[in-house]
Amino acid sequence: MTPPHTLPVPLEKSYRLINHGPTVLVASAHGGRRNVMAAAWNMPLDFAPPKVAVVIDKATYSRGLIEASGEFVLAVPTRAAAAQALATGSRSGRDEDKFAALGIEAYSADKVGAPLPGGCIAWLECRVIPEPHIQQTYDLFLGEVVAARADARLFRDGHWHFDEAGTRSIHYIAGGNFFATGDAFTVE
Amino acid sequence: MTPPHTLPVPLEKSYRLINHGPTVLVASAHGGRRNVMAAAWNMPLDFAPPKVAVVIDKATYSRGLIEASGEFVLAVPTRAAAAQALATGSRSGRDEDKFAALGIEAYSADKVGAPLPGGCIAWLECRVIPEPHIQQTYDLFLGEVVAARADARLFRDGHWHFDEAGTRSIHYIAGGNFFATGDAFTVE
Known part of the structure; x- marks a missing residue:
């Protein structure tokens, strides 16, 4: 089942789901195991075909799942899910299924094959673009976006409409300190 | 002259200047020419030594200056400077000095050697970490942060204090549409 209230986002517009620099969840799965971790260090890398870059530390359980499956999902959590997002960083998927332990829908x-985590409003499904040197040296993973989906109440016609809904994405700094995505404004 | 009201930021805390995913200006200089462009696609890459990643398109004038000098500056503009930041993308440094043309202090x-653009509240001075394959294939540049500076009224003790000052950083989507950095909040 796909997440409720969502629609596919055309691939050529999918970069807009993370262009504003939100902290994301990274979901992964391989061989019957799955995991989810937070990652502030992510960005779009190209428009067409859409690509992303994300830092996945060697110490994480997610790293092995992503390397083995060649896939990952970047998901944009809401402010309401910020505590859950932070908690993904203080537990390890080696010890438990974090989806079950933290009550995150999958x-x-x-x-x-990776799941789409709940508590989120956009998802980018990615296939790893193999670049072993930068993966090993910098923990830097590149991915091609092969599908994208968003909450249709918040992202329509290629743009976010946070102000109408009140729901916001989040931007992590450190030590449990976040900023919510703020006011929309337009300049000529 | 360094920008007014600023202090150096310890290198080990410098990632926090862009950890929340703001759109930045990229400044560069070489052989008596200088340039500035906006880049939403940037992120921290490591804590110590601090590193960053940024996408610099082959079509930009900045690309040649950065490749020739091996240096660049990432600067965090304010909402008041958003129109100026956007305008850096619709002009070329090949044709004119954008600092002079747009009234941006340097x-x-x-x-x-690259200048620190005005209208900004934080600056990361970076040396390119040469990775020719990913520069050529993905327009992806990695840099080591060798100095950092921030507006001391807004960034103190390793944290942003936007709420007190009202000044905000910005997050670009597309078509002139931005979000301001929003409310600070903390979760346990």
Whole structure:
């Protein structure tokens, strides 16, 4: 089952889901195991085909799942899910299923095996673009976005509409300190 | 002259200047020419030594200056400077000095030859970590942060204090649409 109230986002607009620099969850799965971790260090890398970059530390359980499966999901959590997002960083998927332990729903992705975490408003399904040197040297992973989905109440016609809904994405600094995504404004 | 009201930021805390995913200006200089462009696609890459990643398109004038000098500056503009930041993307440094044309002050950096643009509240001075394959294939540049500076009224003790000052950093989406950095909140 895909997450409720969501629609696919055209691939050429998918970069806009993370162009404003939100902290994301990274979901992964391989061989019957799955995991989810938070990652502030992520960004779009290209428009068409859409690509992303994300830092996945060698110490994480997610790292092995991503390397083995060649897939990951970047998901944009809401402010209401910020505590859950932070908690993904203080537990290890080696010891437990973090989805179950933290009460995070796991929905079905459209194109990859990794789950789409609940408490989120956008998801980018990615296949790893193998670049072993930068993966090993910098923990830097590149991915091609093969499917994207968003909460249709918040992202429509290629743009976020946070102000109407009150729901916001989040931006992590350190020590449990976040900023919510703030006021929308337009300049010529 | 360094920008007014600023202090150096310890290198080990410098990632916090861009950890929340703001759109930045990229400043560069070489052989008596200088340039500035906006880049939403940037992120921290490591804590110590601090590193960053940023996408610099082949079509930009900045690309040649950065490749020739091996240096760049990432600067965090304020909401008041958002129109100026956007305008850096619709003009080319090949045709004119964008600092002069757009009325952007150019302050002296501490460690690199590239200038520190005005209208900003934080600056990361970076030396390119040469990775020719990913520069050529993905327009992806990695840099080591060799000096950092911030507006001391806004960034103190390793944390942003936007709420007190009203000044905010910015997060670009597309088509002139931005979000301001929003409310600070803390979770346990």
